[in-house]
Amino acid sequence: MRRLLFILPLLTLALMAGFFAWSLTSGRDPASIGSVVVGRPAPKLDLPALRPGEPPLTDADLRTGKPVIVNFFASWCTPCLAEHPLFTRLREREGATIVGIAWKNKRDDALPWLKRLGDPFKLAGLDLDGKTGLDWGLSGVPETYLIDGTGIVRRHYRGPITERDLNETILPFLKGAVK
Amino acid sequence: MIGARRLFFMFLSPLGERLGEGVRRPLTLPLPLAGERSLKALCCVLLLLFTLPALAVEPSEILPDPALETRAREIGRALRCVVCQNQSIDDSSAEVARDMRRAVRERLTAGDSDGDVFAYMVARYGDYVLLKPPFKAGTLILWLGAPFLLLVAGAALLLAARRRRHTPIAAPKPLDEEERRRLDALLKG
Numbered sequence: 001m002r003r004l005l006f007i008l009p010l011l012t013l014a015l016m017a018g019f020f021a022w023s024l025t026s027g028r029d030p031a032s033i034g035s036v037v038v039g040r041p042a043p044k045l046d047l048p049a050l051r052p053g054e055p056p057l058t059d060a061d062l063r064t065g066k067p068v069i070v071n072f073f074a075s076w077c078t079p080c081l082a083e084h085p086l087f088t089r090l091r092e093r094e095g096a097t098i099v100g101i102a103w104k105n106k107r108d109d110a111l112p113w114l115k116r117l118g119d120p121f122k123l124a125g126l127d128l129d130g131k132t133g134l135d136w137g138l139s140g141v142p143e144t145y146l147i148d149g150t151g152i153v154r155r156h157y158r159g160p161i162t163e164r165d166l167n168e169t170i171l172p173f174l175k176g177a178v179k
Numbered sequence: 180m181i182g183a184r185r186l187f188f189m190f191l192s193p194l195g196e197r198l199g200e201g202v203r204r205p206l207t208l209p210l211p212l213a214g215e216r217s218l219k220a221l222c223c224v225l226l227l228l229f230t231l232p233a234l235a236v237e238p239s240e241i242l243p244d245p246a247l248e249t250r251a252r253e254i255g256r257a258l259r260c261v262v263c264q265n266q267s268i269d270d271s272s273a274e275v276a277r278d279m280r281r282a283v284r285e286r287l288t289a290g291d292s293d294g295d296v297f298a299y300m301v302a303r304y305g306d307y308v309l310l311k312p313p314f315k316a317g318t319l320i321l322w323l324g325a326p327f328l329l330l331v332a333g334a335a336l337l338l339a340a341r342r343r344r345h346t347p348i349a350a351p352k353p354l355d356e357e358e359r360r361r362l363d364a365l366l367k368g
Contacts, residue, residue, distance in 0.1 A: 033305070036301075036302070036303070136303075139262055
């Protein structure tokens, strides 16, 4: 019994060291807030079109039998600027269907921004008051959702997508390899 | 209100001393006797006492119905801002927090109960959005860990105390011949 008491501090230390090692190596992000939409049907989509003269966006646009990428962006958002070339590449090289949603962004700001950087969006919507963002569990821009042909959300990226995301998940997803 | 007492001594005590022309007496009411200057000071102190933490809730968001607004504030304080993660949505000025405050008020105005509003938020942002985590299998350690440890520690203490009480204290050995001689020598000095 007494000997056990002497080992106790060491045991505690070992336990903590183990936890810290796991925290450092497992890739766990304690600041991640997770996402409840993944694995569920895509939330409601009912938005006016960003580009003048186009029909409004509806749920049917996300259930076409083909994978869809939904990207919330804003012209005032710097990380959006950083990820933009990746969407251009996805559209041009992979022929991906990308739906862009301007979040809390005036049409007069979002349209020139797209004109300047290139517009990779097959469909573009306008979520001026952020209500659709709330339904989608958005925490800010940019955020990107991968939606499969049946309308189920498969991935939710908070923050800009990266080259690595593109190679590891988005491209395999477009080829139907990611469930 | 930890600061109230301290503020009183910081601001009011010196004033009280200055009042009586060299006579040290505390600030006494009624106020008109205390002079205009100290009245101003008192007002300042009172204002300081009644300051509230700055809320991010903007005047345009506030509901006309005070009862609903009170409920909205209570809910708002219990919902976590998903951007500034240790702030409630009432404290956060993030865009999303503002949207969430507005959604809370919309739901309440539509006749939702408080529980409905929380469910509405959890459906969109998960349990993460609750500043007070729910009691369920995944949070058992969080809720019961500390009380459990306290129980274990208490039980260990109790056991140790009981064991000590039951161990008889052995009577000291009587002195032998040699020791007695040394003691006598010491006592004689």
